Structure formats: C-alpha cells, structure tokens
Amino acid sequence: MTTIPQLAKVLQELLSSTADRIARETGFVQRVSKLTGALFSQTLVFGWLANADATLEELAQTAATVGVEITAQGLDDRFNQAAAECMRRILESAVGMTIAANVVAVPILQKFTGVYIQDSTTITLPDSLADIWHGSGENAANETVAGLKLQVQFDYSTGQMSQLIPQDGIAQDRDAPIQQTPLPPGALRLADMGYFALPVLADLAAQGVYWLTRSPVNTVMFTQQGEHLDLLTWLRQADAAEIDQDILLGKEQRLPCRLVAVRVPQEVADRRRAQLHKHARHKSQAVSQARLALADWTILVTNISQEMLTVREILVLARCRWQIELLFKLWKSHGRIDHSRSAKPWRVLCEVYAKLLAMIVQHWLFLVSCWAYPDRSLQKAAQTVRKHALHLAACFREHRQLTEAMDTIRRCLAAGCRINKRKTSPHTFQLLMEANNVEA
Numbered sequence: 001m002t003t004i005p006q007l008a009k010v011l012q013e014l015l016s017s018t019a020d021r022i023a024r025e026t027g028f029v030q031r032v033s034k035l036t037g038a039l040f041s042q043t044l045v046f047g048w049l050a051n052a053d054a055t056l057e058e059l060a061q062t063a064a065t066v067g068v069e070i071t072a073q074g075l076d077d078r079f080n081q082a083a084a085e086c087m088r089r090i091l092e093s094a095v096g097m098t099i100a101a102n103v104v105a106v107p108i109l110q111k112f113t114g115v116y117i118q119d120s121t122t123i124t125l126p127d128s129l130a131d132i133w134h135g136s137g138e139n140a141a142n143e144t145v146a147g148l149k150l151q152v153q154f155d156y157s158t159g160q161m162s163q164l165i166p167q168d169g170i171a172q173d174r175d176a177p178i179q180q181t182p183l184p185p186g187a188l189r190l191a192d193m194g195y196f197a198l199p200v201l202a203d204l205a206a207q208g209v210y211w212l213t214r215s216p217v218n219t220v221m222f223t224q225q226g227e228h229l230d231l232l233t234w235l236r237q238a239d240a241a242e243i244d245q246d247i248l249l250g251k252e253q254r255l256p257c258r259l260v261a262v263r264v265p266q267e268v269a270d271r272r273r274a275q276l277h278k279h280a281r282h283k284s285q286a287v288s289q290a291r292l293a294l295a296d297w298t299i300l301v302t303n304i305s306q307e308m309l310t311v312r313e314i315l316v317l318a319r320c321r322w323q324i325e326l327l328f329k330l331w332k333s334h335g336r337i338d339h340s341r342s343a344k345p346w347r348v349l350c351e352v353y354a355k356l357l358a359m360i361v362q363h364w365l366f367l368v369s370c371w372a373y374p375d376r377s378l379q380k381a382a383q384t385v386r387k388h389a390l391h392l393a394a395c396f397r398e399h400r401q402l403t404e405a406m407d408t409i410r411r412c413l414a415a416g417c418r419i420n421k422r423k424t425s426p427h428t429f430q431l432l433m434e435a436n437n438v439e440a
Helices: 004-026 037-050 056-066 072-077 081-095 198-206 231-237 266-283 289-294 311-319 322-333 345-367 378-395 399-415 428-435
Strands: 115-124 134-138 144-155 161-168 188-191 210-213 242-249 255-263 297-302
Touching: 004 037, 004 081, 004 345, 004 399, 037 056, 037 081, 037 345, 037 378, 056 072, 056 378, 081 161, 081 345, 115 322, 144 322, 161 345, 188 311, 198 210, 198 255, 210 311, 231 289, 255 311, 266 289, 297 311, 311 428, 322 345, 322 378, 345 378, 345 399, 378 399
Parallel strands: 115 188, 188 210
Antiparallel strands: 115 144, 134 144, 144 161, 210 297, 242 255, 255 297
C-alpha cells in the first residue's frame, strides 16, 4: 500500500527533477529558462486538473501559483513539438510507477492475486497529426484522420494502473502490446471480446493466470470427449435456464475451459438484438441469425473451476469489466481528455498528454484516499479533487505542506463520495458483497 507521504514524494520527483531532465532530453528546454520542464508540467497538470476547460489566462494564473510569471501568449508560444514529446515522456514515467491501495475488502476479489481489467478508448486528433498517430478513417478530402488509442489495464483490487499505452487509433485491440503483459500467477484477467485470442488465453493459463471473457460466435467448441459442439443447437435443446459445462475451446488449441450460459429476460434479449441491428447498419453489414438467436443468453468462457466460483459469482465478476468503461467516462466527462479549446495540433497533443497525466494524479489520490471503500463514487471524488487542485499546486514545493494538503483530500473523501445503495438494479459493489453474503 502506498501512503500519502510516499505519494507526495513520488509526485514531487515526477513533476520536478524527472520533468526537468526530460525537458532537457527532448529539447523543450535548451538553455536557462524561467519556464522549466518542472514548472511547465505542474502548470498544465494542476491547471487542467482544477478546470479541464481552463483558458490560457487561467493556466497563466496556475503558473503564478507554482512560481513562474508568464503571459497567456507566452504560454501559448511554448506549445510545440518538443513540448508535446516532453509531456508524453513524463506521462510514460508516471505509468511506470507503482502506486497501489490496500486490497479492497471484498472476499470474492481476494480469491485472486489481482483482478486486472483492460480495455481501450480512442481520442480524435487534428488531421495534421496523422503522421504521429494514425487514425482509423479518412476525412472528406481523402486524408488520413489522426487518432490516438489508449490501451489501459488496472487492478480493480488495488487500483494500480499497470498499463497505459498510447498507440495508433487504427490499431486492433487483439494485436495490442497489452496482450503480452505478464500477470502474477493467481490473478484474474477481464477483457472485452475485442481482445479474444486463443493463443493469448492459452499463454495466460500456462502462467497460472485466470481469465473470464465472452467468446465470438464463430469460435469452435468441443465437448470434453472431443465431439464438435454446435452451441446454438445445444442451447436450444437445453431445458435449464442456466448451463455450466466443461468444454474444449478452439479448433486447434482445444483449450480446456468452462462454459457458463444463462438465459436473460426477454426485454434484455430484445435490447441486445436492437443494438446488433444498429451496429450492423452503421457498418453496412447484415447480422447473422446465429448472433440474433444467441442474444437470448449471456455466454462466458473461463478457466476458473466450478469449485472456486459458482455461476452466480462468475456473472458478478463479469460485471466488473464495466468498471474500466466508467473510468474512461470519468476521464472524458470530468477530465475532458478528448477536448481542447484550441485547434493548433501541438497544443492539442500537449493537452491530451497533460490531461492524461492529471487523470493519473487524480487516480493516485483516489488510491490513498477512498479506494478501500467498496461503495466509493469516483465521480463525487473527482469533483472534490478538482476543488483542491490549486491548493496542491500552491503547496507542491514543500513536502510537509503537500502531504497535509493530500491528507485534507483524504478526510474530505472519507466524509462523503459514496454510492447510495439501490434495491432495484443493485450496483456492482452491492453484488460483489452479496456474492459472499457480506453486508455491503
């Protein structure tokens, strides 16, 4: 577990000595300058952490808070290619740091050495940046659209941000470098179907890592006796609304795993089919009858044994994958990582990196303040952090004062920032606690 004094020290080193070193290495600072790499990064991180839509004038005021006087125009002039590379490198350094909370006191999560959730989100960039971050389409002038895809992985148990890898927007999740990230034996990996790759799942199993995922419709399945399994026919013939069966996955791999299928209410199936039709129209494609029929079921495959988790527990754990979607929503709605007041390409790219860095700092503050609460509300917590951001900036140079400012945030988050329970449509934290008959 990372303590507040430890986090204060890490943050000071990152946005001071590390930022200054990177500024020199990238050429952002080539001679003695009042706007050092440290002061530049502190200005952007704390300025946009306090107000994600901050103007240049407001950022200049943040600069004054951290100790440098510069005009809005002077700050605008510093947004160049070297500045963008400087902020990217500082972001990269931040991701490499190990900041974690105590394991959340939820028994079902404690059965694993970590619950690693991974997914990606995409940010559209000005077309002129296409040579740096290649997007996934073309504009009206048949020019390549620029786009940045973020591959993110974090441990839901401790909150540690284990991976944040920027890559071309056109890149496929299945081929992302995050697929090869080693995980500790006994950990669980939750990932969307876009990451489904049988060789990856086989490697994870060989490392002693558990996985839980949906399976594409065209994945070949066999019974344990080696007989081909027509999933749709098998489900249609099933008398039960819940199936829990050991199978072999993949035509070549024959990967031993467990198939869990649960029939969903009619209204849920109808919504799924409507979404399938909508997505097909967007892609100008037809939906297969098999996919439409399988919408009646929630179908999961996993190498977690029946002795380790029940079907009910498997379904609850599968819901945890949506926590990374909520994290992305927080970054985009509160952190505005995909929004800029400017159309200047280098300023936009600086802003993306700086806002992502601000979101990591915010996440670290969550870890030392409220992550231990299963019923934490990160939306409410983000609002509180935003109110204290400029106080952090003002205290940044003095370790004791910065520690006290962080402790103030901790006390504020402890006093509130919780999710209210729901009797109908319970939150994920309620289902996790109830899965082991724990009072939430």
